Amino acid sequence: MLRIALAGNPNSGKTCIFNSLTGQRQHIGNYPGVTVEKKSGRIPYGDTIIEIVDLPGTYSLSAYSLEEIVSRDFVLHEKPDVIIDVMDSTNLERHLYLLLQFQELGVPVIGALNMSDEAREKGIEIDVEQLQRILGIPLVKTVGNRGIGSRELLETAMRLIHHEIPSGTRHLNYGPELEEAHYGIIQSLRRDPEFAQRYSLHWTAIKLLEKDGDAIRKIESEHAHPDDVLETATKIRSGIEKHFGEDSEIVVGEQRYGYIRGALKETLKHAPKENYLDITEKIDRLVLNRYLGIPIFLLVMFAIYQFTFALGNPASESISAFFNWSASQLQATMPTGPLLDFLTDGIIKGVGGVLVFLPLVVFLFLGLSFLEDTGYMARAAFVMDKFFHIFGLHGRSFIPFMVSTGCAVPGVMSARVLANPKDRIVTIMVAPFMMCGAKTPVIAMLAAAFFPQNAAVVFWSIWLLGWVSAFVTALIFRSAIFKGEQTPFVMELPPYRVPTLRGIFQHVWEKSWEYVKKAGTVILAASVIIWFALSFPRPKTAQNDEIDTQRIETEYTVSSADGAARTIENSIGGRLGHAIEPVLQWAGFDWKIGVSLVAGVAAKEVIISTLGILYGIEESPAGPSAPESDLMVGDYLKRDPHYSPLMGLALMIFVILYVPCIATLAMVRKELGSWKWPLFQAVYTLSLALFLAILVFQIGSLLGLGV
Amino acid sequence: MTPKPTHLLSQLDSGQRFTVVKIRSNGEIRRRLLDIGFIKGETGLVLREALLKDPIELKIKGTKVSLRRSEAKMIEVEIVH
Numbered sequence: 001m002l003r004i005a006l007a008g009n010p011n012s013g014k015t016c017i018f019n020s021l022t023g024q025r026q027h028i029g030n031y032p033g034v035t036v037e038k039k040s041g042r043i044p045y046g047d048t049i050i051e052i053v054d055l056p057g058t059y060s061l062s063a064y065s066l067e068e069i070v071s072r073d074f075v076l077h078e079k080p081d082v083i084i085d086v087m088d089s090t091n092l093e094r095h096l097y098l099l100l101q102f103q104e105l106g107v108p109v110i111g112a113l114n115m116s117d118e119a120r121e122k123g124i125e126i127d128v129e130q131l132q133r134i135l136g137i138p139l140v141k142t143v144g145n146r147g148i149g150s151r152e153l154l155e156t157a158m159r160l161i162h163h164e165i166p167s168g169t170r171h172l173n174y175g176p177e178l179e180e181a182h183y184g185i186i187q188s189l190r191r192d193p194e195f196a197q198r199y200s201l202h203w204t205a206i207k208l209l210e211k212d213g214d215a216i217r218k219i220e221s222e223h224a225h226p227d228d229v230l231e232t233a234t235k236i237r238s239g240i241e242k243h244f245g246e247d248s249e250i251v252v253g254e255q256r257y258g259y260i261r262g263a264l265k266e267t268l269k270h271a272p273k274e275n276y277l278d279i280t281e282k283i284d285r286l287v288l289n290r291y292l293g294i295p296i297f298l299l300v301m302f303a304i305y306q307f308t309f310a311l312g313n314p315a316s317e318s319i320s321a322f323f324n325w326s327a328s329q330l331q332a333t334m335p336t337g338p339l340l341d342f343l344t345d346g347i348i349k350g351v352g353g354v355l356v357f358l359p360l361v362v363f364l365f366l367g368l369s370f371l372e373d374t375g376y377m378a379r380a381a382f383v384m385d386k387f388f389h390i391f392g393l394h395g396r397s398f399i400p401f402m403v404s405t406g407c408a409v410p411g412v413m414s415a416r417v418l419a420n421p422k423d424r425i426v427t428i429m430v431a432p433f434m435m436c437g438a439k440t441p442v443i444a445m446l447a448a449a450f451f452p453q454n455a456a457v458v459f460w461s462i463w464l465l466g467w468v469s470a471f472v473t474a475l476i477f478r479s480a481i482f483k484g485e486q487t488p489f490v491m492e493l494p495p496y497r498v499p500t501l502r503g504i505f506q507h508v509w510e511k512s513w514e515y516v517k518k519a520g521t522v523i524l525a526a527s528v529i530i531w532f533a534l535s536f537p538r539p540k541t542a543q544n545d546e547i548d549t550q551r552i553e554t555e556y557t558v559s560s561a562d563g564a565a566r567t568i569e570n571s572i573g574g575r576l577g578h579a580i581e582p583v584l585q586w587a588g589f590d591w592k593i594g595v596s597l598v599a600g601v602a603a604k605e606v607i608i609s610t611l612g613i614l615y616g617i618e619e620s621p622a623g624p625s626a627p628e629s630d631l632m633v634g635d636y637l638k639r640d641p642h643y644s645p646l647m648g649l650a651l652m653i654f655v656i657l658y659v660p661c662i663a664t665l666a667m668v669r670k671e672l673g674s675w676k677w678p679l680f681q682a683v684y685t686l687s688l689a690l691f692l693a694i695l696v697f698q699i700g701s702l703l704g705l706g707v
Numbered sequence: 708m709t710p711k712p713t714h715l716l717s718q719l720d721s722g723q724r725f726t727v728v729k730i731r732s733n734g735e736i737r738r739r740l741l742d743i744g745f746i747k748g749e750t751g752l753v754l755r756e757a758l759l760k761d762p763i764e765l766k767i768k769g770t771k772v773s774l775r776r777s778e779a780k781m782i783e784v785e786i787v788h
Contacts, residue, residue, distance in 0.1 A: 060742035064735040091769045094744060246747075250730070253741040257749075284771070290758050382773050386759045389775070488739045488778060489762060493771035 001042075003051045004157055005075060007102055008086030009095055010057035011375075011494035013114045015503060016144030017086050018054045021154070028510060036070045045154060053080065059094075059492075061101040063207075063214035066421065072214075075105045076199060082157045086112045086144070089119035089126065090495075092268065096260045099137065106200030108160045108167035109137050112153055116141040123271045131267040138165055145500045174255035177243055181209060181236045188232040192224035208233040209240070210249045280495040284379070293383035300376065301402050304367035308360060309406055309437075315359035323352030341535060342528075350527030353603060354520045357409050357663065361515045362508055364403060364410045368417070369507040373499030377417060378491060385489060391471045392478025394423045394489070401427070401470065404434040408664040411436075412671055413511065420487045426477045428668055429681055430470040432660035435463045438604035443652050445608055449634030450648030462652050469657055469688065515667075526662040530573075530602040534595075534610075539570035564613045573598050587654065587693035588647035588701075597654070603661050608633050646706035650697040658689035714786060717763075717779035719753045725784035726750050732781035744768035745782055 006021070008014035022041025031038045039054040055074060056067035063069055075083065083102050087095035092113075103109045113119075113126065132139045138156050142149030159165050173179075185205035190196055199218070207215035208229075220226045237248040244251045287296055327344040334340045371377045377396070385395030396417045404411030411431045418424040435443060443462050447455040568574045577595030584594050592614045600607040615636040637643055660668070665678040672678075700706055713728050727749045730737050744751075744767045751767035761776040 060738070062735075062738045062742065064738055094768050094770060097742070247733070249738065250741060250746075253738075254746045257744070257746050280771070284754075284764075288755060288757070288764060290756065294758060378773070382762060382764065383757055385773075385775070386757060386761045389761075488736045489773065489775045490736070490739045490743055490778060491773055492743065493764060493773055495770075 001049045001051055002045075002082075002157075002161060003053065003078070003080040005053050005055050005078075005080040005083045005107075006086065007055045007071065007083055007098065008057060008112075008114075009059055009088065009098055011492060012057070012086045012088045012095060013144040014054070014057055014086040016500065017084075017112060017114060017142060017150065017153075018052065019502065019506065020144060020147040020150045021052055028514075031070045031074070036066055045158070050154070050157075053078075058098065060098060061105075062210075063212050065419070067419075069214055072105060075102070075107055076203075080107060081161050083107050083109045084112055084153055084157065085109055086114050086142075089113045089116045089141075090122055090124060092126070093257075093260055093264055096135075096263070097256060099135075100256055100260070103135075103137060104200075104206050105203050110153065110156050110160065111135070111137050111139045112144075112149065113139055113141045114144050114149075116149075117143045117146075125269040125271070127267040127269075131263060134263045134266065136166070145503075173259055174252065175258075177240060178209070178252065178255055181240050182206060184236050185209065185229075185233050188225075188229050189223070191228070195223045198222070206252065209237060210252050211237070280375075283496055284493070287376070287379055288382060293379075297380050297383050300371070300380070301398070304364070304371070305402065305406060307367055308363040312359040312363045313437075316356050319359070320352060320356050323348050323355075338535070338538070342531070345535070346528045346531040347524075349531070350524040351520075353527050353663065354516065354523045357407060358512060358516065360407050361410045361413070362512050364406075364414070365508045365511040366504065368399065368414055369504045370499060372417070373497070373503055373507075375494045375496045378493045381491070382493065389489075391475045392482075393427060393474055394418055394420065397423060397427045397474075400431045401434060401467075404431040404436060405466075407436050407438070408432040408434065408660055409515075409667050412664060412667045413515065415671065422478075422482045422487070425672060425677070426474050426482055428671060429477060429677070430474045432664050432681070432685070433466045433470040433473070433657060435466045435656060436604070438661065439656060441605055442600075442607050442655050445634045446637075446648050446652050446655070449638045450643075450645040458649070458652070462656050465653065466656050473684075473688070523663045523666050526666065527602055530599065530662070532572075533576070534568055534571050534573040534599055536571055539566045565615075568595060568610070568613060583690070586698065587650045587690065588644065588697045589651065589654075589693075590642055593651065597658065600655070601659050601662060603663070604655070607655065611637070644706055646697060646700040649700070649706065650693040653696055654689045654693040656689075657685055657692065659686050711785050713783045715780050716753075716765075716774075716782040716784050717776045719784070719786065721753050721755050724750060724752050724787040726787055727782060727784055729783040730781055731783055736778060736781065740778070740782065743772055744770075750787060 006014060006018050008017075018039065018041070022043055025043060026039055026041045029038050029040075030036065036056055040051055042049050042051050044050075053074070055071040058065070058068045058071060061068050061072050074080075083105075085099045085102050087099060096111075099109065099111050111132075113128065116126075119126065128139050128141065138160065140149050140152050140156055142153065156165070160167055174182075182202075182205050185208050186201045189201045189204055204215055204218070208219070216230065219229050223229055240248045240251055246254075286292060289296075327348045330340060330344055330348070334343070368377075371380070377399075380398065381395035383395070384398045388395050388397050397415075399417050400411045400415040403414045408431060411434070412428050415424050415428045415431070418427060443459055444455075447458040447462070451458045569577075574591075574595050576598055577591040577593075580594050580598075581589075581591045584590070584597075589597075592611065595614065596607045596610040599610040612633045615633065637648075659665075659682045660678075665682065668678040668681060669675055714725075716725065719725060727745050727747055729747065730740050730745060732740075749767060751765050754764045754766055754771065756763045762773045763776060763779055764771055764773045766772070
């Protein structure tokens, strides 16, 4: 089997090339040990198989980001047969910079001159023959989104592998001073023949000239004479620095760009066509306008939000209706008992709980992919950055925040728009504070029950509390847990492009499938566990009652509602509710609320239906969260002599802040790759919720407000 | 000949052209700036700034790039008239 690595800058159209090379045969996984996504595809070629591995899109191969280290380690350790570097032909100067760094790694490289049609339109003429002679790298013109040139890329790769054309591992041409320095370091590296076998000495020497942290670590741990090598490198570096009056890392970078400029001077003609309009600048004048930028951005986000929930909610409701219907079919055909309960409340509700979010995930990612592929996402970060930066976040954090006000599950997934791991973790940790679609009916019900005069204001205040808590905790996390230098904001604002349908649909498909596959299993398991905790052990008396009297004398519905309340009270969950009552009573909550809150971890809207069961309210046929039954629950709560508006307020504060639902926690685990994050999140959200609820209740009681 | 006066990129107004003189920083930020094209002698154009004058957008090496003002402070430039 042959292996080709596909590389390129983030905006080079690499994904299009990857798709046209591999077709449908793609596999998505992670690079070993890290959460950087790895896509690969296998295709038959003649009588061999070629595996194509998509490297992360990067601008450079420094040691500062995970993506860059993953890319170079893949090339160094896995030694692919060929690297294809995809470049934007309309901006070769920038894109050749990465190509040269791949060439330095010592593996044969091919350059794909992508978007060659766009370059022609812009009046850019490239002398391909001459350029490949200068670089010593074969070049192929491609148009990724139309599949042009893919065949030729593969053919060129095969000819390189079979040595029909010279491989482009020619050594660097960054000026005589650097070359001499480079040679000196190679000499000292050679003293360990085993190391020389494992790594490209050529590459290691350049990286040592650049003071690359990762390369230095490799020398320290793997070279036989680390001190000698590092000492030689330091000596040579200071010679370079004296000669150029600059830091050696800068010198290497400048020489690389200098070399590119020289090569392009001879081979590239840019005759801008008379009336070529820079559409990107025209759009940016409006979209990035100082005063209009933020309103436009909010409008775009609102449109996406509307699109997602207007189309997603009906679909979610249909899915939920389907599962309710399945459950009722089962109830009609099967005898009552624990098995039926397990199937309907455990399995069907569990699976339903996973699939109910699916339409939201699909539509949301449809919208977000569109923003990303057109190039607008970088603009969104630009207009929002200042505000978010105050709280130690990145402009792009707005997306997951906004999405979480609909549902935190896709919200957590959408945090992938953040390239920096710290930004991403902090954003994921705080985004679930937002009032999501499931918390909304709970808060609305409580606000209407306890504050009938000011329900809207109270509701809005709780909504705001979610946002404020998210920002404040983000700031605290950023200054306490994730301290240290903030990563640079430096980023490219790519030209606007019309996205391809295929690209968008593929992205949406990947995200949706990922959601179903990975989160599905965890959410299902968790739902079953929570169902079990609320159903077992069964109360003895309830069963006796059923058999002895109620079956005969009263209507079945009443007895089942009554029995259900008793089942919950006697269950593990119910006992837990009683057990935590001593703590919760500081916030004014009794065991019934305790049980509902425990059940609410499965899904927040369950809080209402659990309270409903505990108050013996029969579920209305339309389902547990139908408005009428919500109002009934509210009514019962209001009439309960133990409850006061103050307790209602404390409860709302608690509900908006406490532990994210199981689906969210499962997604956090999936996205951050370890259970420690959702656990940490559960603990601190619970602590914060408890603290604030108790604080409000105690102060309120002291002042005699709302009791 | 006396050297031309230098400024920090953060001090420039929208619409001003500049030539990069030096990056006054090190570590990751310097590397990122270097990689994205802030090398000695490169010319660029400040395009615009966001609402609170931060971040700023500029054009360098044929692409649009955005920087926070704090990052632009690390770049020493000459103004091109």
